[in-house]
Amino acid sequence: EIVLTQSPDFQSVTPKEKVTITCRASQSIVTSLHWYQQKPDQSPKLLIKYASQSISGVPSRFSGSGSGTDFTLTINSLEAEDAAAYYCHQSSSLPITFGQGTRLEIK
Amino acid sequence: EVQLVESGGGLVQPGGSLRLLCAASGFTVSSSHIYWVRQAPGKGLEWVSVIYGDSRTSYADSVKGRFTISRDNSQNTVYLQLNSLRREDTAVYYCARVIGASYAYDLWGQGTLVTVSS
Numbered sequence: 520e521i522v523l524t525q526s527p528d529f530q531s532v533t534p535k536e537k538v539t540i541t542c543r544a545s546q547s548i549v550t551s552l553h554w555y556q557q558k559p560d561q562s563p564k565l566l567i568k569y570a571s572q573s574i575s576g577v578p579s580r581f582s583g584s585g586s587g588t589d590f591t592l593t594i595n596s597l598e599a600e601d602a603a604a605y606y607c608h609q610s611s612s613l614p615i616t617f618g619q620g621t622r623l624e625i626k
Numbered sequence: 627e628v629q630l631v632e633s634g635g636g637l638v639q640p641g642g643s644l645r646l647l648c649a650a651s652g653f654t655v656s657s658s659h660i661y662w663v664r665q666a667p668g669k670g671l672e673w674v675s676v677i678y679g680d681s682r683t684s685y686a687d688s689v690k691g692r693f694t695i696s697r698d699n700s701q702n703t704v705y706l707q708l709n710s711l712r713r714e715d716t717a718v719y720y721c722a723r724v725i726g727a728s729y730a731y732d733l734w735g736q737g738t739l740v741t742v743s744s
Binding site: 551553555557562563564565568569574606608610613614615616617618619620 | 661663670671672673676684686687720722728729730731732734735736737
């Protein structure tokens with residue numbers, strides 16, 4: 520099983536700040552890594568697919584990078600509406616796994 | 627409108643059964659892969675099962691032998707039969723879609739809550 524470890528678990532940030540969330544895989548998954556945003560009482564929403572590919576309708580302040588075992592989700596110029604939990608997800612092999620999540624609080 | 631709608635959740639005693647439904651509209655489930663992902667209260671996301679377009683299925687070890695995924699193409703609906711339920715199966719169950727060559731989940735339902743308690 521491929522284990523995904525996100526850091527940090529929690530971060531309190533101010534609007535307009537730049538935020539970086541990392542996701543480390545226990546073995547290489549090339550670029551089969553996707554990022555989701557989940558707001559309270561909502562279902563997850565796809566933000567970035569295959570490490571760095573943008574998704575139509577997602578604000579351009581969200582970007583992703585990485586390959587192999589180390590991946591990053593970057594949020595430029597954070598907005599209040601970005602308060603949410605963020606999850607990485609690998610589709611390289613079964614069982615499908617997710618990171619434990621990173622909760623962003625906006626000060 | 628392209629959407630997934632889950633239903634069938636509820637309160638069930640340990641050892642009991644439930645059948646969850648994932649009804650699709652705006653696309654055909656037989657031309658996509660449908661995944662079930664669950665989220666225990668206050669916890670993260672956990673993959674449960676998948677049914678591929680060619681009808682192959684796969685399960686997480688935690689549910690293998692207890693849960694069964696199936697599909698009714700005429701109803702454009704995917705089912706998840708939950709048997710021998712345990713307290714640790716308590717969660718919101720989401721269905722999610724994979725379509726085309728991308729294995730990212732581009733469409734999620736709103737979820738249905740399963741509570742296993744006596």
